[in-house]
Amino acid sequence: MxxxxxxxxxxxxxxxxxxxxxxxxxxxxxxxxxxxxxxxxxxxxxxxxxxxxxxxxxxxxxxxxxxxxxxxxxxxxxxxxxxxxxxxxxxxRSAVRPTRGRITVACVDGEWHALPVRILGEMLRLDGWRVDFLGANVPGPHLVTHLHQTGPDAVALSCMLATRLPRAHAAITACRSVGVPVIAGGPGFGPEGRWAHRLGADAWAPDAEGAIRRLAREWPPPIEDPYRTGFLGDDEYTYLMRHRGELVQTAMTRLTAAYPPTGSYSRRQHDSTLEDLGHVVDFLAAALYVADEQVFTDFVAWTAAVLEAREVPPVALQIGLTLMRDQLRDYPAAIAIIDAGVATLRR
Ligand code: B12
Incomplete structure (x- = not known):
């Protein structure tokens, strides 16, 4: 040593x-x-x-x-x-007596990245907030029950993966409808929190220090119509969500013919491929939900890099995207988003 x-x-x-x-x-x-x-x-x-x-x-x-x-x-x-x-x-080792107000800190439904938001909670505590830390995967109705029981001044809602945006929207709308303003954060809300604003969040911050500054500036913000963003999903989004399992299974079955190396995949490789195809549908659905192809193109770029590090060439992903596209011929918005994904891959 x-x-x-x-x-x-x-x-x-x-x-x-x-x-x-x-x-x-x-x-x-x-x-x-x-x-x-x-x-x-x-x-x-x-x-x-x-x-x-x-x-x-x-x-x-x-x-x-x-x-x-x-x-x-x-x-x-x-x-x-x-x-x-x-x-x-x-x-x-750093207890601070609360002087500011009470804030609920939670991850949206289906979001398991609790540590980033735990850091946020600890930072807010140091800044004098009384923090109720609810952790990972908080279903909207339970979040609202908690708000009724505790009456906080704010909800800090975390979304690390864009696939959770539809659930984030439901949670934001529910919090605002009971009069509690929402500050959103986490990379799932997109560059500069673009999708947080689209989903009706009252504020967005890029990180814990940004959240502290934003909450110190003007809080609570004036609450506008809590339902102003309504339901953003359209027929295409609904179709994708209803047929997720079928879309993934069909793509997996056809993949063996379209990309022969999958024929000799181990159980583990087979399961990861299924998971990746599931992500294709989930990110596509989220892109449709917020009407922004960047949700999908960012995902494609990131997945290509992860697969490449595991010696899976980009062409495998391209074939997966094409197999999904073939099943969505009647859905022009989905096709346009997949095409943008394929173009990202070529670049
Ligand atoms: C640990 C980890 C996990 C753990 C989480 C455990 C836990 N207790 O948190 C587990 C194993 C559960 C996990 C699962 C998955 N993960 Co993960 N995970 C990570 C990892 C390595 C670290 C996360 C972390 O703690 N970061 C450190 C913090 C401090 O990061 P930070 O973002 O800077 O945090 C600040 C901001 O985000 C912001 N912030 C966050 N929330 C909020 C909220 C508000 C209101 C505000 C204002 C600010 C704010 O403030 C924070 C503090 O300043 C990241 C890598 C990374 N770069 O973050 C991947 C990462 C986030 N995971 C990733 C993925 C893909 C997954 C899985 C899909 C993997 C899989 N195949 O199953 C699943 C999804 C699970 C789910 N549905 O949520 C990807 C996401 C990529 C993408 N395109 O979206 C990443 C980026 C890894 C990578 N390099 O590819 N993961």
Whole structure:
């Protein structure tokens, strides 16, 4: 062991602190990771900076390493669990008496990325908010029951995956209809929160610090008609949602003929392919819902990179898109979005 791996870090400016922390979470060394965090706080580091510059930044690196096929899913899961412990350690050592108001922090229905929003919750707590943290996957009706029981000043709603946008819309409308304004966030809401605004959110922020600034500026914002965005899904969206299983299964069956390497796929490869085809339908449906092809083209670009890291050539994805397109001949908006996806792939 070298001195740098045994000596506790003195500050976040130590050149190797990020690498050391990443190594520890990657090795499943929970105690080592918590020790680093504790040592930084002991040496006077700002808890907010520890959460954002160390824990959050490392999680993003973990995502990159998984996407590049350098880390397994299990290793990512273990690292995330350790980051949750490290975050709890920061939280335990930085109590702040609430002075601002009460805020409910939750992920939309079907959204399992609880850690980003947990960081947001802790940051709001440090800023003086009384935070009710509801965590991952909160169904709309339960969220509304909670609002009735607690009467918060705001709901902070997280959506990391654009596929959850229709559910986010239902949640936003439900919160606003009981008079609680919503601040939305997470990359699922698109560049500059484009889709948060389309779905009627009262505010959007790119990250925890942005949320703190936005909530300090003007809150509550004037509540407009809570139903102003109505139901955005059209016939094409509804068709896709109703026939999701059939669309995926048919594409999978035809894939063996269209792309022969799938014939010798292992069970695991077969299941991942099914999952990818499911994502094709889900991102397509979300793109139709908010009427913006970028939901789909971003997904295609990201999936192509993930598949390439696993030695699956882009042509396999292109064939998958074409097999989906063939089944949607009577749905012009869906076809146009798939074509934009294929064009992205060619570029
Ligand atoms: C850990 C992780 C998981 C864990 C989550 C566990 C947990 N307890 O959180 C699990 C294993 C469940 C998971 C599952 C999946 N994941 Co995942 N995951 C990640 C990973 C590696 C880290 C997430 C994280 O903690 N990031 C760190 C935080 C701090 O990031 P952050 O975005 O900067 O956070 C800030 C903002 O987002 C913002 N914010 C967030 N919410 C809100 C809300 C409000 C109101 C505001 C104002 C701000 C705000 O504030 C945060 C703090 O500043 C990311 C990689 C990444 N780059 O994030 C992938 C990632 C998000 N996952 C991804 C995917 C694809 C999936 C799966 C579909 C994988 C699969 N095949 O099943 C599933 C989907 C599950 C679901 N339905 O939700 C992709 C998404 C890509 C895309 N195109 O959308 C990513 C980007 C990985 C990648 N590089 O490809 N995942």
């Amino acid at each position: 070298t001195a740098s791996t045994t000596t506790p870090p003195r500050s976040l400016d130590d050149p190797d602190v990020g690498e050391r922390y990443l190594r520890l979470v990657g090795d499943g060394d929970e105690y080592g990771a918590v020790e680093i965090v504790t040592a930084l706080l002991d040496n006077g580091a700002d808890p907010a900076r520890v959460m954002l510059d160390l824990i959050a930044r490392t999680q993003s690196r973990v995502g990159e390493l998984w996407a590049a096929n350098e880390w397994s899913i299990a290793r990512e899961h273990a690292a995330t669990a350790i980051s949750e412990r490290a975050l709890a350690a920061v939280s335990a």
